[in-house]
Amino acid sequence: MTLVAGVDTSTQACKVVVRDAATGELVRSGRAAHPAGTEVAPQAWEDAFRAAADQAGGLDDVAALAVGGQQHGMVCLDADGEVVRDALLWNDVRSAPAAAELIRELGDGDEAAGRRAWADAVGLVPVASFTATKLRWLADAEPANADRTAAVCLPHDWLTWRLSADRDLGTLVTDRGDASGTAYWSARTGEYRLDLLERAMRGRRPAVPRVAGPAERVGTLAGGTALLGPGTGDNAAAALGLAARPGDVVVSIGTSGVVSAVTPTAVADVTGTVAGFADATGNHLPLVATMNAARVLDAAAALLGVDHATLSDLALSAPSGADGLVLVPYLEGERTPNLPNATGSVHGLTLRSSTPAHWARATIEGLLCGLADGIEAVVAQGVTVERVLLVGGAARSPAVQQLAPGIFGRPVLVPPPGEYVADGAARQAAWVLSGAGTAPEWAQPGLQEFDAAPAAHVRERYAEVRGRTDGQ
Numbered sequence: 001m002t003l004v005a006g007v008d009t010s011t012q013a014c015k016v017v018v019r020d021a022a023t024g025e026l027v028r029s030g031r032a033a034h035p036a037g038t039e040v041a042p043q044a045w046e047d048a049f050r051a052a053a054d055q056a057g058g059l060d061d062v063a064a065l066a067v068g069g070q071q072h073g074m075v076c077l078d079a080d081g082e083v084v085r086d087a088l089l090w091n092d093v094r095s096a097p098a099a100a101e102l103i104r105e106l107g108d109g110d111e112a113a114g115r116r117a118w119a120d121a122v123g124l125v126p127v128a129s130f131t132a133t134k135l136r137w138l139a140d141a142e143p144a145n146a147d148r149t150a151a152v153c154l155p156h157d158w159l160t161w162r163l164s165a166d167r168d169l170g171t172l173v174t175d176r177g178d179a180s181g182t183a184y185w186s187a188r189t190g191e192y193r194l195d196l197l198e199r200a201m202r203g204r205r206p207a208v209p210r211v212a213g214p215a216e217r218v219g220t221l222a223g224g225t226a227l228l229g230p231g232t233g234d235n236a237a238a239a240l241g242l243a244a245r246p247g248d249v250v251v252s253i254g255t256s257g258v259v260s261a262v263t264p265t266a267v268a269d270v271t272g273t274v275a276g277f278a279d280a281t282g283n284h285l286p287l288v289a290t291m292n293a294a295r296v297l298d299a300a301a302a303l304l305g306v307d308h309a310t311l312s313d314l315a316l317s318a319p320s321g322a323d324g325l326v327l328v329p330y331l332e333g334e335r336t337p338n339l340p341n342a343t344g345s346v347h348g349l350t351l352r353s354s355t356p357a358h359w360a361r362a363t364i365e366g367l368l369c370g371l372a373d374g375i376e377a378v379v380a381q382g383v384t385v386e387r388v389l390l391v392g393g394a395a396r397s398p399a400v401q402q403l404a405p406g407i408f409g410r411p412v413l414v415p416p417p418g419e420y421v422a423d424g425a426a427r428q429a430a431w432v433l434s435g436a437g438t439a440p441e442w443a444q445p446g447l448q449e450f451d452a453a454p455a456a457h458v459r460e461r462y463a464e465v466r467g468r469t470d471g472q
């Protein structure tokens with residue numbers, strides 16, 4: 001049996017799967033936690049990768065490996081390849097003012113013109129998550145670190161490079177999927193916009209990774225012979241792992257809440273709600289991301305002093321709409337809508353709704369309403385929805401599975417719990433190994449369908465209050 005490995009270096013953890021290259025059958029897996037926080041030393045990702053790989057029984061017998069990872073994080077390297085400072089992650093909002101500034105600049109002071117110019121140039125409108133805004137923050141707040149930055153890359157690029165046998169700055173590689181989240185690479189043209197990188201860095205122009213083709217062999221694993229694939233951003237990897245096709249909308253509830261869809265053409269949304277990313281096969285991946293997802297449920301469970309199973313039972317025991325109690329879950333600021341300084345808010349609390357069950361229900365409904373808004377935004381860009389697939393850590397919650405169809409107004413398909421980002425990376429590794437024109441057809445997991453009567457009243461009530469939050 002020929003084996004391949006897929007890695008998901010995600011926000012909260014590193015996950016490694018080892019699969020049969022021919023069939024996709026899972027052979028072994030491992031996982032190790034990442035440090036908390038929005039500013040992380042990249043070495044921690046490598047350490048977690050090594051621990052996860054050990055837990056997966058080692059990788060000496062794999063023939064190819066690829067890395068999927070959290071998008072957008074700013075990893076700055078000096079001329080010797082050393083990390084200049086801790087990486088700023090996608091959910092670090094300190095660069096929100098830089099994002100607003102970059103929009104105004106490109107529009108010569110006119111915000112609407114700036115939004116249009118960014119959407120035309122790179123298919124997205126800057127928010128604090130995107131790498132270019134973090135580089136502007138660096139240039140202004142830490143100019144000495146900006147001066148030392150000889151190359152800039154993303155978490156998955158960096159880990160691929162660290163694992164590779166050949167490690168000078170010239171060998172840094174990325175792929176379309178992750179490059180499209182930098183705000184200085186265009187998914188429509190397939191080209192870097194180094195002028196925008198230079199603008200972000202106030203005249204500095206560090207090296208950037210080469211953008212490899214979807215199934216290109218980009219190197220070999222240090223200390224072995226396994227081939228390395230280019231890897232990709234986690235959402236593009238999940239789409240590959242699920243074999244998502246046009247008509248599929250993938251909703252992922254991990255640290256981020258994500259709505260994404262594979263499309264043959266590029267999207268450029270001037271409102272900035274939908275980001276025009278690329279996928280990992282040569283297609284596109286219009287995507288809406290929120291910053292508050294699975295951890296909102298973690299916080300509710302901690303607040304109520306219960307585990308996830310009990311949180312789910314509580315939510316399912318409360319009435320639909322939680323008797324008017326609404327939780328708007330902007331606990332860490334928010335990216336969609338773009339309210340980086342927002343806080344969470346609670347509306348309609350009464351004696352009747354002051355119960356753990358109501359709180360649990362309102363938390364899950366609030367989280368799902370934000371994602372339903374995301375589905376609507378993707379549809380407004382012309383995406384057709386034939387199937388909605390629900391994945392990510394919080395998709396394991398029975399309450400999430402059962403309430404999602406009502407709030408989304410569509411049936412929802414839930415694959416078995418799994419690591420679909422790591423699986424997508426493994427499928428890419430098998431594709432690289434095969435040298436074929438398309439990714440190998442692996443058996444897809446059975447999907448459990450959930451359906452429910454539309455809960456329009458829940459969305460209407462949420463829409464009434466979601467704008468009433470601090471930190472606007």
Ligand SMILES: Nc1ncnc2c1ncn2[C@@H]1O[C@H](COP(=O)(O)OP(=O)(O)O)[C@@H](O)[C@H]1O
Pocket residue numbers: 010011012013253254255256294295297298308309392393394395396397
């Ligand atoms: N049964 C469950 N119900 C709700 N949340 C869960 C459940 N199991 C795991 N989670 C949450 O899912 C999150 C991890 O999901 P994951 O998709 O692996 O995140 P990431 O890829 O961002 O690291 C954690 O916050 C975890 O607490």
Ligand SMILES: O=C(CO)[C@@H](O)[C@H](O)COP(=O)(O)O
Pocket residue numbers: 010011012069070071072090129181233234235254255256257258287289
């Ligand atoms: O910022 C985005 C997408 O634009 C996030 O989806 C990150 O890529 C983090 O992913 P998770 O760790 O939540 O899976």
